[in-house]
Every structure is written in structure tokens, then in C-alpha cells.
Amino acid sequence: MYDVIVIGSGPGGYVAAIRAAQLGMKTAIVEKYSTLGGTCLNVGCIPSKALLDSSEHYHNAAHTFKTHGINLKDLKVDLAQMISRKDDVVKQNVDGIQFLMKKNKIDVHHGLGSFVDAHTVKVTKEDGSSSDIQGKNIIIATGSKPASLPFIKLDKDRVITSTEALKMKEIPKHLIVIGGGVIGMELGSVYGRLGAKVSVVEFMDSIIPTMDKTMGKELQKSLKKLGFDFYLKHKVTAVENTGKEVVVKADNGKGETIEIKGDYVLVSIGRKPYTDGLNAEAAGVKLTDRGQVEVNDHLQTSVPHIYAIGDVVKGAMLAHKAEEEGVYVAETIAGQKPHINYLLIPGVVYTWPEVASVGYTEEQLKEQGRKYKAGKFPFLASGRARASMDTDGLVKVLADAETDEILGVHMIGPRTADMIAEAVVAMEYRASAEDISRMSHAHPTYTEAFKEACLAATDNRALHV
Secondary structure, eight states: OEEEEEEOOSHHHHHHHHHHHHTTOOEEEEESSSSSSHHHHHHSHHHHHHHHHHHHHHHHHHHTTTTTTOOOSSOOOOHHHHHHHHHHHHHHHHHHHHHHHHHTTOEEEESEEEEEETTEEEEEOTTSOEEEEEEEEEEEOOOEEEOOOTTOOOOSSSEEOHHHHTTOSSOOSEEEEEOOSHHHHHHHHHHHHTTOEEEEEESSSSSSTTSOHHHHHHHHHHHHHTTOEEEETOEEEEEEEOSSOEEEEEEOSSSOEEEEEESEEEEOSOEEEOOTTOOGGGGTOOBOTTSOBOOOTTSBOSSTTEEEOGGGSSSOOOHHHHHHHHHHHHHHHTTOOOOOOGGGOOEEEOSSSEEEEEEOOHHHHHHHTOOEEEEEEEGGGOHHHHHHTOOOOEEEEEEETTTOBEEEEEEEETTHHHHHHHHHHHHHTTOBHHHHHTSOOOSSOTTHHHHHHHHHHTTTOOSOO
């Protein structure tokens, strides 16, 4: 009998298993696939970042090296090598998780995990053989899979998801991206930098619509420089693969149907919880109408000793959110009193410029009727950004009008994925904009833009703009 069984080995699952083992609990992890790491390590965060980096190197070589005084001849993309390097990065990370399981003495069971009853999990291997394991506590961490629309046939050839976009055999001539969210913008960027024409069809009036509106506008400006076309407020009505071409039809909101033709369509309208084969009902675990596992504020399901974390429960589908929840549940099982502030879990888009955000958006503050002040600082005025030719974007700080407490920070620019951590620390300690503006930031650095935006929010005192 295990103290803890974790079903799923993505960032939420493997971190939960490690923390449970650290706390002295006998732990097992069940993984359907032959490799550990879930979507994030195998077909998500890690491989997409590898390709984003490779494509950014090529784009800089093609477009900015000459200005830097670096002359190249016969520059070309070796896509097969790019994909091969990505695969190697994935392997290194996956092997790292395998090592961590051994180091922490966690038993790994490969096979589909399904409930027999509230304490028993059946593990069915690919060859059909199965075995049962028992646990005092069980954590469901089965993640998510790409969502689609009922009328779209995902043939995984011309009409693809993010999974297929990570292993393309050729650079698309014209990639049509359905959905202007994080995944679509990241993978669209990869192929846009490599020379593909990219058309984005988005139902909402902004790309990255869950983030602050300013971020969507600024990112759209930057991506247009890469040659992106945007069809905002367009509802896709049909997708047809005619052989060597894909035709997308969309309603433009004026009663007209537009037609876009390309050679590949990437369907990236989000992800949905994955519970196929889990047999949750056998354990008495309830699912919501949206297919999520129903949990309370302590991430307990309808059965108190069964928990659920990550993409399979409510909230943002982020690897680091799943990790926080994994630690939270392991510590809860051990009798500790952990806490997660969901407002302060940052969101990042790994395009270039990068977009990063934490706390409330300006739209949310307006909705709440909360009095706030905003400070902005453009990277165009940053000495460090000018030196590296990364002048697109800005930092925006939202602070309480009376107390000056920072309520939200939204950044688009170079290395904002790393810079946002300072904003998270500041907000965890309930810093004011004045606090940050009085801290010394090394010069020249990109982080000075955060200090300057805080100065701008406090009596419009920005120094360099």
C-alpha cells in the first residue's frame, strides 16, 4: 500500500510525487506513455521553447547580424536539424525526470492508470497486461489535450495541432493559425521567422485575449513586422483539406464569409482536460460539465483522500500552476497548511518580444470599479534595449490610487519572461510602486524599465522618457 499514488507525470504530477517522497511518504507515479514529463516536457513548453530559440537565432542572422557588423553568406534553414536538436533537448529533460524519480525512490508504473475503486488504481500496459496498486491517497494529474471544433477534422497532415507543429517536415508556405492565444502565437512565430506567411484567425477582438489589452495590441504590432496577417472578430465556419491546400472559411461579423487558403492549418483554440480511461466514477470522483475534475479549495475531489491538480482542474493551464498545486497537495496530505495565491501566478508568451503578466489587468480593475493609477515605460527609451536592438514593447504597472500597492504588472519586451519574477516577488510582499522605484536596478539592464514604469505610476516621475 502506497501513501500516495500520482496518476500522470507532467509538471504537476512529478513535482507532487517528489514533494511527497521528500516528506517521507511511500510514493508511486503512473504514466500512460513510455516517457515521463507529460505534455509540457514532451510536446509542449520545452520543445516549443527549443524551436522558438532556434528560429530566433535564424531570424537574427537573416535580419540583424548585418547591422551588428556580422556578414553571412548562403544562410539557410536546416529544419531537420532544428527538429533533431529539439528532440535532444526533450530527451535531456525527460531523462532528468527519470533520474529524479530514482533519486527520490519513487516507483514508476508505465501504463494507463484507471480507478478500480477509491483506493485501487489499475495500470494497463500497451500489451494489454495489467496490475493493481493501492494507495491511501491518490492525486489525479492527467493534464489536458488540444481542443478543437466539432466541424474540424484534425487529419494531423494538413490540419494539425501543436503536437504535429513541433515535428514538421517542411516550412509551410502559408500557415493559417486558428486561435490567437499563447500556443498559436508562439508556434506561428517559429514558422513566421523561418519564412512562412502566417494568417491568424481569432474570434475575439484581440490576440492573447486573456491578458491585458495593451499587451495584445503591442504584440500584434510586432508580429505584423514578421509579416503576420490578422483576422480579428472572425468566426471560423469551415476547414477543408483539398489535398495540397487547406481552405478556411470564416464569418467576419458583417454577414460576409471570407476564404483563406494555405498549405497548413494549425488549430490552437486552447486545451481541454484529459480524463479518458480514468474511470473516475468507479472511485466516486465527480467531473464538471466542462470535463474538469471537481475540486474544493484544498484541491480535494468529491472523495476526500483523492486530489486533482493542474490542467485537469479549474484555473489557468500553466505548468508552473500545476507544480504549485502538486507541492500544495503533497504538503496538505502531510498535515501542513500550504497556501497558493492564484492571482500571483504569472503568465508568459514566449514570442519575441516576450509577453509576461501578473496580477490584475487594467480591464479587470475597471470592471471592479477600483481606483488605480497606471505607469508605462517603453523599451525604445531603454539604453540596454537599444544596445541589443530590442526596442519593441513596454512595461505597464498598475497601482492602487490611494495606497500605491502594485496591483498588476504587464510587460512586453526582451526577456520579460524572466523579468516578471521581480514583479511577483514585489506583489507577494505587497510592495508599492514607490518601493520598487527606490530600489537600485543595475544599469544598463532591461529591468530598469520596471523601475521606470513604477516611477511613472508614482506622480509621473519616470526619468528617462
